[in-house]
Amino acid sequence: MPVDIVKKNNVTVRNESAAQTIVFAHGFGTDQTAWEKVAAAFSNDFKIVLYDNVGAGQSDPGSFSPNRYDTLHSYAEDLLAILRSLNLTDVIMVGHSVSGMISLLASVKEPERFKKLILVGASPRYLDSDGYKGGFTQEMLNGLYSAMANNYYAWVSGFAPMVMENVDRPELAESFAQSLVAIRPDIAQSVVRVIFQSDHRAELPNVTIDTLLLQTQHDSAVPAEVALYLNKQITNSQLKTVAAEGHFPHISAPDEIIREIKNFIG
Template identity: 80%
Template sequence: MPVDVVKKNNVTVRNENGRQTIVFAHGFGTDQTAWGTVADAFADNYRLILYDNVGAGLSDPAAFSPNKYDTLHSYAEDLLGICRGLNLDDVIMVGHSVSGMISLLASIKEPGRFKKLILVGASPRYLNSEGYLGGFTQEALDGLYAAMANNYYAWVSGFAPMVMENADKPELAQSFANSLASIRPDIAQSVARVIFQSDHRADLPKATIETLLLQTKHDNAVPGDVALYLNQHIRGSHLEMVNAEGHFPHISAPDEIIREIKNFIG
């Protein structure tokens, strides 16, 4: 395995001898450990690839530049770099939140690398616009950026429970808050702006890989209307509403996600 790829994205490979490969990619504020329970369910029968997006987890901090990572295409190129470095083709790609769009963009550029896409709580655009409900107004996003800049750790303490939901399991929000707090505040602010201001609606019809969309019953970060929009604009995609709440069903309701993935990949 190329050392530079491993260092840059803290790539982990499990079960080298698995005949089929599943790649797991995490969302904003988490790292590859967020997939722990879900990944474990596939470890016996599949080769698993997990990694940290640059700026998160144990990725190489020197690799992050706000000028380079000012678009999701840069993260998609990192994913393709991992696929090239490990000679991966026909992988089952599982991407949460922003990594859903990152995975889709990578599949458009090099479709032969991917056999199936599974997008969990993905969104092509978080900002509301005419005829489209993304979930946030620009005023709300500007307030979010200001709160991050003013007192990052105070913002973390409020944002984590809002998007994790599952108030009966406060330990989940605390774990997410700890993960967010471990990110350098300047990196977190830069990445948040890129994610929340992105618009990849025009890319959706370009996707050609069979896609499963997983959406919870209620998600403060990604409304159900967004999942319906994805389903309408990604040709041949399948949408499943999972019996869970919040933006992190792979953490709060892993059995639901495991079952849907198994049903989809056969």
């Protein structure tokens, strides 16, 4: 495995001798450790690949450039580079939030690398437009960017509980807040803008991989209408609503996610 990919994306591989591979990819504000409980449920029977997107976790901080990572396609190319370096095809790909779209884009470019796609709380576009509800207006997003720029740490303290929900378990939001605080504020602001201003609706009909869409009963970042839209646009897709709330069901309700993945992959 080339050292640059390992260092750049902090790639970790478990149970290397297993025949079938599951790759787990994290969303904004977290890193590969967010998948710990879910990944553990599959580590006896599958090769497990985890990594950090550039700008997050223990990825190489010198590899991030706002010019290089100005679209999700750059992250998709990183994912494909990891799969190539490990000589992997027919992987089961599990992506949360933005990594759901990253995984989808990678599968369109090199479909032979993927056997199944599992997208948790994914969205092709966060902005509302005519006939489409993404959940945010441009005014709302401009306010979010401004809040991040004015006082990043104050923004974190409000954003973390809003998207984590599960108010009866405040430790979940506190843990997410710590993860957000660990990100360099300039990187966080750059990444958030790329995510929230992206529009990948046009690529959805090009997906040829069997896809499972997992959505919680309430997600303040990705409304139910978005999941229904994805389900309609991705030909070989099925949508499951899990018994959980918030944007991070793999953290707040890992057993629900484990069950749905197992049902889907057989």
